[in-house]
Amino acid sequence: MFDLDLWREIFQSINKNRTRSLLSGFTVAFAILLFAILFGISNGLKNTFKEAFGTDANNSIVIYPGRTTKAYKGNQVGRRIRFKNEDRDFILDKFGNKVQYFTSKVNRSVSVSFKGEKNDYEVRGVYPEYMFIENNKVKDGRYINQNDIDTRSKVVVIGRVVENELFYRVNPIGKYINIGGILYKVVGVFTDDEGDNEENVIYMPISTTQFIYGNNDFIDMMHLTYNPEMNADQALAFGNSIKKSLKDKFEVARNDQRAIRLFNMAQGAKQVDVMTFSLTIIILVIGFGTLIAGIVGISNIMIFIVKERTKEIGIRKALGASPRSIVSIILIESIIITAIAGYVGLLIGVGVLEIVGPSLETYFIKDPSVSNSLVVGATITLIIAGAIAGYLPAKKASRIKPIVALRND
Incomplete structure (x- = not known):
């Protein structure tokens, strides 16, 4: 040949x-x-x-509180459901072996300034695990850690857009920004593949957010990711189990669709x-x-x-x-x-x-x-x-x- x-x-x-x-x-x-x-x-x-479906974790579940639309066990229609820190612990205690990452979240719209620059941003109080759920990437510095949660540290991690608007040609790491009249130390800058909307926010420890904005343990919503080895049907069943357990805990009728809402990425993924x-x-x-x-x-x-x-x-x-x-x-x-x-x-x-x-x-x-x-x-x-x-x-x-x-x- x-x-x-x-x-x-x-x-x-x-x-x-x-x-x-x-x-x-x-x-x-x-x-x-x-x-x-x-x-x-x-x-x-x-x-x-x-x-x-964006770049968020494709095995995530978001749980929102709402208002009841049906009377149940002596409770009237229109009762407001409010999540607390104990509800996060409740889910982790009951389903911890199926959960990969879990964070509660508190959202606030605030006015933020640094020297002569000022703008309005969304502040999100979260746990460190939120980084993996949202798929944030640390550009400079670090992310929120557990010590920040335990000590209610006045530290924040800012998005790339916030950095560009408030810190033009200035390294923000170690600088202090004014959020609603309180100074917070910038410990990190993050990026997000979803672009400006997700980089136009500020993260702070959820314990700090709860203490500053109300001195309570209320949370706005809960995010979690389930075991990635679950298939779509298993993930959907898992989400339904969480919803059922929370309805039982808050004494909500099983057919009440608005009191506790759950968005499961497994549905879209399927x-x-x-x-x-x-x-x-x-x-x-x-x-x-x-x-x-x-x-x-x-x-x-x-x-x-x-x-x-x-x-x-x-x-x-x-x-x-x-x-x-x-x-x-x-x-x-x-x-x-x-x-x-x-x-x-x-x-x-x-x-x-x-x-x-x-x-x-x-x-x-x-x-x-x-x-x-x-x-x-x-x-x-x-x-x-x-x-x-x-x-x-x-x-x-x-x-x-x-x-x-x-x-x-």
């Missing part, structure tokens, strides 16, 4: 029969081109579905999984249909090529060529053409996705791309199909007697 004369002969044959080679290559290149574009669009749609699975099946059917069309095309061309070269095969046999060498020449030529054409099709497909990708966002297709390994696998499939399609007629032709092959029309 590594005989120099053999390879020279193969390339001479390809060069001599350019039209035939181009037709063979075009079939493969077009199939791989369509295959790459289809799967690229499929991945772009999947990216759109995932982005719709819907996205169903949509992406269905999309993948559709694209696979279309993609493999395109691939099969390419296989049929290259197979027909190979059969035609072998038949066209019957006289050539007869001459080779008359000159002493072995059946094995005749088959090898045809197969290697087929593999070379298919491999080169497949690579060209891949380059064109990726190039098309790169060029038109930004404009496809209008049609909810974000960052369309395709795995090189997938397209390489498709190309190898075409190569194998072309080799098999060429081998059978080549093997048959190599057994024909020279005189019969020379008489072939």
Whole structure:
């Protein structure tokens, strides 16, 4: 196979029969081109579905208190449900083995100033675990820690937007900002992939927030992430168990939907999984249909090529060529053409996705791309199909007697 004369002969044959080679290559290149574009669009749609849920932890549950809409156990309609620190402990005591991270949260809108700069921001009192639930990334300094919670420290972590607006060209770490007339030390700056809206906030220890704004243990909502090993159905059942337990604790009717509300990312994740699975099946059917069309095309061309070269095969046999060498020449030529054409099709497909990708966002297709390994696998499939399609007629032709092959029309 590594005989120099053999390879020279193969390339001479390809060069001599350019039209035939181009037709063979075009079939493969077009199939791989369509295959790459289809799967690229499929991945772009999947990216759109995932982005719709932001960059927060996709295994999170948010629990909100509300007001009752039904009388129950002597309690009147319209009773306000208020969560306290003990409710966080209640959930952790009962479901702690299924919880990954947990934080309570208190929200306040406040006026914040630093020297001559002043603006209004949302302050969120949280536990350190909130960093992993919200997927914050510390840009400078540090995040809130447990010691801050225990000592009610007057420290804050500010978002990138807050840093840019209050601390223009000044390192905020260690500086003090005025929040509602009280000075707080900036210990960190964070970023969030969701952008300005999530970076336009300030985090402080929840114990500090509760003490400063009311001197109580009330909380506005609770965030948690469940064990990531749970599947969607298990996560939904877990969320329903939490909701049921809280309703029992607060004496809320089971069919009261507003007293305690729960948002479970598993519901959205399950819907996205169903949509992406269905999309993948559709694209696979279309993609493999395109691939099969390419296989049929290259197979027909190979059969035609072998038949066209019957006289050539007869001459080779008359000159002493072995059946094995005749088959090898045809197969290697087929593999070379298919491999080169497949690579060209891949380059064109990726190039098309790169060029038109930004404009496809209008049609909810974000960052369309395709795995090189997938397209390489498709190309190898075409190569194998072309080799098999060429081998059978080549093997048959190599057994024909020279005189019969020379008489072939």
